[in-house]
Amino acid sequence: MSNNNSSIKECIALASDQLANSPSSQLDSEVLMAHVLKKDRSYLRTWPEKQLNTEQFEQFDTLVKARQNGKPIAYILGERDFWSHTFHVSPDVLIPRPDTELLIETTLDLFPTQAAIQIADLGTGSGAIAVSLALEFPNAQITAVDNSEAALRIAQENASQLQCPNVNFVKSDWLNKVSITNFDIIISNPPYIDSSDKHLNGGDVKHEPKSALIAQKNGLQDIETIATEAKTRLKKNGFLLLEHGFQQGNSVKTLLESRGYKRIQQFKDIQGHTRATLCQLN
Numbered sequence: 408m409s410n411n412n413s414s415i416k417e418c419i420a421l422a423s424d425q426l427a428n429s430p431s432s433q434l435d436s437e438v439l440m441a442h443v444l445k446k447d448r449s450y451l452r453t454w455p456e457k458q459l460n461t462e463q464f465e466q467f468d469t470l471v472k473a474r475q476n477g478k479p480i481a482y483i484l485g486e487r488d489f490w491s492h493t494f495h496v497s498p499d500v501l502i503p504r505p506d507t508e509l510l511i512e513t514t515l516d517l518f519p520t521q522a523a524i525q526i527a528d529l530g531t532g533s534g535a536i537a538v539s540l541a542l543e544f545p546n547a548q549i550t551a552v553d554n555s556e557a558a559l560r561i562a563q564e565n566a567s568q569l570q571c572p573n574v575n576f577v578k579s580d581w582l583n584k585v586s587i588t589n590f591d592i593i594i595s596n597p598p599y600i601d602s603s604d605k606h607l608n609g610g611d612v613k614h615e616p617k618s619a620l621i622a623q624k625n626g627l628q629d630i631e632t633i634a635t636e637a638k639t640r641l642k643k644n645g646f647l648l649l650e651h652g653f654q655q656g657n658s659v660k661t662l663l664e665s666r667g668y669k670r671i672q673q674f675k676d677i678q679g680h681t682r683a684t685l686c687q688l689n
Contacts, residue, residue, distance in 0.1 A: 413464065415440060416455035422471045435480055439470045442484055490539040494565050499557035501620070503535040506676040507596050509683050510648055511539050513674055514592060517646060521546055522591075527640070528552065529581055529595035529633060534562030534574070536594060541571040549574045552585060581629070582636040589642040596650040597629040598622040626652055630659060634666050641688045653680030660684060 413421075422436035429435050441448045443459075443466050459467065473483050481487040481502040486495055489503035490511050496502055518524055523546040528537035530553060537551035551566075551574050553559050559576050566574045579585055582593075600612075600620045612620065622628040630649055637647050647668065651659050656673055663671055668686035676682035 412458045414456045414458050415444075415451055418459060418464070418467060419451065422467070425471055425475055429474070435474055436471070438480055439474065439483070440467060443467045443470065487533075487535075489535040492535075492539060492542070492569055494533045494535050494538070495561055495568070496533050497557075497561060499555065500532040500561055501596075503533060506678075506682050507536065507650055509674055509676055510536055510594055510596065510650055511543065513648055513683060513685060514540060514594065515543060517592065518544065520544055523547065524591040525587060525589055525642075526550070527582070527585065527587070527590050527593045529593065530597050530629075531562050531576075532558050532596075534565045536596065537562065537574050538566050538569055538571050540594075541566070541574045542569065545573065547573060550577055550585060550587060550590075551575070552577045552579050552581065554578065554580045581632055582640050585640065588640050590637075590640050590645055591642060592646040592648060593633070593637045593641060594648045595630075595633055597633060599626045599630060599651045599655060601626040625658070626655060627658060627662060630655075631662055634663055634668070638666065638688060643689070645688050646685060647688065648683065648685045650683050653678075653682055656681035656684065 419436045419440055423432045426432035426435050437448050437451055440451055443463050444450065470483055474480065479502055481496050482498055485497065486493050487503050490508050494503060520543055522544060524544065525548050526540055527550045531537050531551035532553065534551055537549045541549050551562055553562065556578060559578055563576055577585055598620050599622055624631065630651060634647065641647065649659065660671055660673065663684065663686045669689050671684060671686045673681050674683045
């Protein structure tokens, strides 16, 4: 793009053309423009003829080129909205997705919000699940677990930013270094993509940390480990809630049954795919 006193409308149109390979080129362009102007997207429609100054134009051009090279919008902006909160993200963590909000919804259906419960979030990443639950359950104690120090730093930053004193962070390979043995619910959005899955080479996933995406045994290795370890950390009738691939519902159900879990329920994501499984330990 060249800056000849270009208007907001003109710059967005040019950027959309540059980002034609993105399925959301118009939205991407508007989000980047709103970020540069420090306004919401409604401002772009209210003042389409407003001209960008040189600094704004150059910043917008830089962001558009980063997106053109495939960098996810969330990593470009350094943030992503999840459950009505804004979380800091970086290439050290997965980008929180709307499908994962299903885990928050399901937990809210299980317990009253004033309950003084023990919750574990395994593979916390940005802390989106743990922090969102901490805000919904102010009397709960949340243990957020990750084996990545970089991820834990980001999660701690998000907890601090959103003022969540009831989250404790633990560096651990799943439950290995977690001492609590009376969790009311253990929640995880673990790696569940098979290493041969073609989706790993496209879209935003290509830029996300592979350690947070890929699992052996057709994507079920980490789910199997969590299901086994959780049996020694849940209280009687405690819950295990797992996100998984939309084609893994039957396999996850069979795996949990084989480890003695009961009252298995499955939930669909916003696309209507089976995306989460809930079970109890007798």
